[in-house]
Amino acid sequence: MRTACLVAILVLGPAAGAKAAPDADTLLRQVYENYRADSSQSTVTMTVHRKAWERRFELRAWTRGDDDALVRFTAPAKDAGNATLKLKNDTWVFNPRLNQVIKLPASMLSQSWMGSDFSYNDLAKSEDIIRLYTHRVVATEQAAGHTVWTVEATPRPGAPVVWGKVRLKVRDDHVIAEELYFDQDMKPVRRMQTDRVAPLGGRPYPVMMTMYPLDIPGQWTRVETTDGRFNVGAPAYLFTLSNLQNPRP
Amino acid sequence: MLLALAWRNLWRRPQRTVLSLASIALVSALLICMLSFQFSVYATMLQTTLRIFDGYAQLQPPGYADDPGLERAIDDPARLARSAGAIDGVTVAAPRINAFAILANGERSYGAAVIGVDPSAERRVSTLPGLVAQGRYLRPSDVDGAVLGAILASNLQVRVGEKVTVLGSGSDGSVAADVLRVVGIYRSGVPELDRSIVEMPFARAKETFAMDGRASTIAIGGPDLESVDRALPALTALARSQGVVVRSWGDLQPALRDGIALKYATSMMFYLTLVVVVAFIILNTLLMSVLERTREFGMLLAVGMRPGQIGAMVWLELLILAVSGCAIGMLVGGGVTLWLQHVGVVIAGMEDLLAQFGLPSRLYPALTPLSALIGPGAILAAIALGGFVPFSRVARLTPAVAMRAA
Numbered sequence: 001m002r003t004a005c006l007v008a009i010l011v012l013g014p015a016a017g018a019k020a021a022p023d024a025d026t027l028l029r030q031v032y033e034n035y036r037a038d039s040s041q042s043t044v045t046m047t048v049h050r051k052a053w054e055r056r057f058e059l060r061a062w063t064r065g066d067d068d069a070l071v072r073f074t075a076p077a078k079d080a081g082n083a084t085l086k087l088k089n090d091t092w093v094f095n096p097r098l099n100q101v102i103k104l105p106a107s108m109l110s111q112s113w114m115g116s117d118f119s120y121n122d123l124a125k126s127e128d129i130i131r132l133y134t135h136r137v138v139a140t141e142q143a144a145g146h147t148v149w150t151v152e153a154t155p156r157p158g159a160p161v162v163w164g165k166v167r168l169k170v171r172d173d174h175v176i177a178e179e180l181y182f183d184q185d186m187k188p189v190r191r192m193q194t195d196r197v198a199p200l201g202g203r204p205y206p207v208m209m210t211m212y213p214l215d216i217p218g219q220w221t222r223v224e225t226t227d228g229r230f231n232v233g234a235p236a237y238l239f240t241l242s243n244l245q246n247p248r249p
Numbered sequence: 250m251l252l253a254l255a256w257r258n259l260w261r262r263p264q265r266t267v268l269s270l271a272s273i274a275l276v277s278a279l280l281i282c283m284l285s286f287q288f289s290v291y292a293t294m295l296q297t298t299l300r301i302f303d304g305y306a307q308l309q310p311p312g313y314a315d316d317p318g319l320e321r322a323i324d325d326p327a328r329l330a331r332s333a334g335a336i337d338g339v340t341v342a343a344p345r346i347n348a349f350a351i352l353a354n355g356e357r358s359y360g361a362a363v364i365g366v367d368p369s370a371e372r373r374v375s376t377l378p379g380l381v382a383q384g385r386y387l388r389p390s391d392v393d394g395a396v397l398g399a400i401l402a403s404n405l406q407v408r409v410g411e412k413v414t415v416l417g418s419g420s421d422g423s424v425a426a427d428v429l430r431v432v433g434i435y436r437s438g439v440p441e442l443d444r445s446i447v448e449m450p451f452a453r454a455k456e457t458f459a460m461d462g463r464a465s466t467i468a469i470g471g472p473d474l475e476s477v478d479r480a481l482p483a484l485t486a487l488a489r490s491q492g493v494v495v496r497s498w499g500d501l502q503p504a505l506r507d508g509i510a511l512k513y514a515t516s517m518m519f520y521l522t523l524v525v526v527v528a529f530i531i532l533n534t535l536l537m538s539v540l541e542r543t544r545e546f547g548m549l550l551a552v553g554m555r556p557g558q559i560g561a562m563v564w565l566e567l568l569i570l571a572v573s574g575c576a577i578g579m580l581v582g583g584g585v586t587l588w589l590q591h592v593g594v595v596i597a598g599m600e601d602l603l604a605q606f607g608l609p610s611r612l613y614p615a616l617t618p619l620s621a622l623i624g625p626g627a628i629l630a631a632i633a634l635g636g637f638v639p640f641s642r643v644a645r646l647t648p649a650v651a652m653r654a655a
Contacts, residue, residue: 048422050320055422082424095426098414102353107360111349115422216316
C-alpha cells in the first residue's frame with residue numbers, strides 16, 4: 001500500500017499545475033487512433049487553390065488499420081471515378097477514362113496527388129511518422145482551453161524517410177493542431193494547419209485542415225471532412241484491386 | 250643597323266641559337282596541336298550533347314528552371330517561335346510541352362517526361378528523330394503516336410505498334426490520362442534520355458495535359474552553337490518583350506559548362522607552365538650571353554654607342570629568336586594539326602567514355618586562328634616582357650667598369 005502511494009506520487013507528482021507531458025510515442029499513437037481508428041469511412045471536400053485557379057474535389061475515403069486506404073473521387077464530373085488504393089507499401093491508381101488500374105512506381109510517389117499539395121507519399125507513408133521516427137515532447141502551451149504539446153519527430157538512423165524532421169502540435173484531446181515538415185537540410189518546407197475542430201463520429205476531429213507549401217506563397221490545399229464514421233468495420237472486398245476497378249455499389 | 254648587329258650576334262653562337270629556336274618552336278607547335286584538339290573536341294561534345302535534345306538555347310517561362318510545372322507556360326508559343334526563328338543565327342524554334350507522367354503497360358509502370366513536340370520543327374532542333382532504332386519518328390499526321398527511349402521501352406516491355414498508357418496531371422489540376430501507340434523507339438546512348446523521355450504530338454499533348462494553346466518551352470536551333478550564342482542578345486530582347494526568359498546552353502547543361510570550364514582551367518595551368526618554362530630557358534641563355542659579353546659591351550660604349558642602344562640590341566636578339574621560333578613552331582604545329590585534322594586521332598580505351606558524351610571514337614582537331622595564335626602569342630609576349638631584365642642590366646653599364654670585367 002505504501003509502495004503504491006509512493007509510485008502514485010512519483011508518477012503523478014509533476015502533474016501539479018499543467019498536465020504532465022505524456023510519453024511522446026503514446027501521444028502520437030493516440031492521435032492516429034483518434035484520426036482513423038481501427039477502420040474509418042469519411043466524406044471529404046478537397047479544395048486545391050492556385051494563383052490562377054481553384055478546384056474543388058469531393059471524395060470518399062475508407063481506411064483499415066494502419067496500412068490500407070481507399071480514396072474514390074465523386075466530383076467534379078471530369079475527375080469522378082478516379083481512385084487510389086493503398087495496401088501496405090503499394091499504391092495503385094484507377095482512371096475511369098483509361099478503365100485501367102496502374103501501380104505507382106516508387107519514383108512517382110513524391111509527385112502531386114490529383115494536382116493537390118499532397119503527394120502520393122502522404123497517403124503511402126502516412127504511418128512512417130510513427131514507425132520510422134523517434135519522438136520527443138519539446139514544448140507545452142495552453143491554447144483555446146487545451147494543453148498543446150509540441151512533439152518533434154526525428155528519423156531513426158538509416159530509416160528511409162521523406163522528411164528531415166517533423167514538428168507536430170498535439171492537443172490534449174488527441175487532435176492534431178499543426179504539422180510542420182522540414183526537408184533534409186532542416187528547412188521548413190510545408191505546414192499543415194488545423195482550421196476547425198468539431199465532434200465527428202463521436203470524437204473531437206480536425207474537420208478542416210489546410211496544407212501550405214512554404215516555398216510557393218498563395219498556394220494551398222484544404223480538406224474538409226463533412227462526414228465520418230469510425231470502428232464500423234470495413235468489408236474486406238473494399239481493399240482489393242478488383243473493387244478499385246469495378247466498385248461494388 | 251641594330252637589327253643587323255643583333256642578327257650577327259645571334260649567329261656567333263649558332264649551336265646555342267639553334268637550341269633556343271628549337272625549344273621555342275617545339276613548345277609553340279605543342280600548344281597549337283593541343284589547343285586545336287581541345288577546342289574542337291569540346292565544341293563537338295557540346296554541340297552533340299545539346300543537339301540530342303536540349304537545343305542550343307531555350308525560351309522558358311520565368312521561374313521554370315527552378316520549378317518546372319505545367320502551370321508555368323508560354324502564351325501563344327507559335328507566334329513567339331516565329332519571331333525567334335526570324336532572328337539572324339536562329340534557324341528553328343520548336344515549342345514543346347514538358348509534362349511528367351506515369352507510363353504504364355499492364356502491370357509495369359515507370360515515371361517519365363512526356364514531351365509534346367511538333368515533329369517537323371523537332372527534326373531540325375534535335376537529333377533524337379534520327380536516332381530512332383526501331384519503327385520511325387513522329388510524323389505531322391500522327392495523332393496518338395509516341396516515340397520512347399530504348400531503356401524505357403524495355404522496362405515497360407513495350408514494342409513498336411503496341412499501346413502505352415499515360416497518367417499524370419493537367420495544367421488545371423485535372424487528371425491527364427491518355428493511351429498512345431508506340432511508333433518508334435530511339436537509342437541515343439545517353440542513359441538519362443533513353444530511360445526517361447517520351448515524345449508525343451504537340452496537339453495531342455495540348456489536349457491531354459489541358460495546356461489550352463500554351464507551351465512549356467521553345468527550343469532554339471541554329472547552324473551551329475556559335476551562331477545561336479551570337480543571337481542571344483536579340484533573343485533576350487525578344488524574350489523580355491514577351492515576358493519569358495532565355496536560357497543559354499550553359500544554363501541548360503550547367504554540369505557540362507562547369508566540367509569544360511574546369512578542364513580548361515587545369516589545362517591552362519599546364520600550358521602556362523610550358524610557356525613560363527620556355528621563357529625562362531631562353532632568358533637564362535640570353536642573360537648568360539650578356540654576362541659573357543660585358544667586355545664587348547664596354548668596348549662598344551667606349552667607341553660611343555649609348556647604353557640604351559646596346560640594351561635595344563640585346564632585346565632585338567631576343568625578339569628575333571622568339572619570332573622565328575614561334576614562326577617555325579606555327580609551321581610545324583599547324584602542319585601536324587592539319588594532318589591530324591585529315592586522319593583523326595583515336596585514343597585507345599576511351600571509346601566508352603567518349604560514347605557517353607555522344608562523341609565518335611575518332612576525334613578530329615580543328616585548326617582555327619585562335620588555336621594557332623594563342624600559344625605562340627603567349628610565348629612571344631612572355632619572352633618580350635622578360636627581355637627587360639637583360640635590357641636593364643646592359644643599360645646600367647659604364648664603359649670603364651665593363652671593360653675591366655673578366
